[in-house]
Amino acid sequence: MPAAVSGARKKALDQVPGVTSTRAGFMGGSVKNPSYNQVIQGRTGHVEAVEVTFDPKKVSYQSLLDAFWHSTDPTTQGRVICDSGDQYRTAIFTFNEGQQSAAVASKIAVGKELGKPIRTLIVRSTETGLPFYPAEAYHQHYWKTNKDQYDRYHIGCGRGPALKKLWGDKAK
Numbered sequence: 001m002p003a004a005v006s007g008a009r010k011k012a013l014d015q016v017p018g019v020t021s022t023r024a025g026f027m028g029g030s031v032k033n034p035s036y037n038q039v040i041q042g043r044t045g046h047v048e049a050v051e052v053t054f055d056p057k058k059v060s061y062q063s064l065l066d067a068f069w070h071s072t073d074p075t076t077q078g079r080v081i082c083d084s085g086d087q088y089r090t091a092i093f094t095f096n097e098g099q100q101s102a103a104v105a106s107k108i109a110v111g112k113e114l115g116k117p118i119r120t121l122i123v124r125s126t127e128t129g130l131p132f133y134p135a136e137a138y139h140q141h142y143w144k145t146n147k148d149q150y151d152r153y154h155i156g157c158g159r160g161p162a163l164k165k166l167w168g169d170k171a172k
Contacts, residue, residue, distance in 0.1 A: 018059025
């Protein structure tokens with residue numbers, strides 16, 4: 001079963017038991033088959049996204065939503081912690097009515113938990129025909145294939161402490 005989110009750390013979703021695969025890519029824009037370079041320049045309307053394939057017998061969609069929320073800051077608009085620009089806005093792309101309902105309910109619950117407005121968009125990808133475009137091969141599983149660079153970025157931008165401040169022990 002597919003799911004897609006933006007603004008989350010792919011690493012956090014890769015580590016959820018029952019997730020069978022993840023792919024880095026882009027959703028929501030107007031350019032067909034955009035490159036990573038085009039998207040990060042903010043000229044395509046896409047967001048960086050993670051496509052998640054999971055076995056619903058082993059992990060619930062709600063568990064994926066929890067992993068998403070706790071790996072991002074959904075309270076800001078047009079950025080996620082140290083990444084700024086519309087291409088970094090947070091979003092949940094739903095693929096059926098069940099996902100849509102669950103995503104909306106979880107957004108409401110997160111807003112109550114944090115006591116702040118939640119800026120994350122919830123987009124029905126099936127109705128809008130929004131395709132997922134995979135990023136180039138070098139961008140897939142970047143946290144594994146470029147571990148030192150990924151770790152330096154993660155530490156240098158303060159993502160860990162920012163998530164800990166927002167989510168406490170729930171931070172991913």
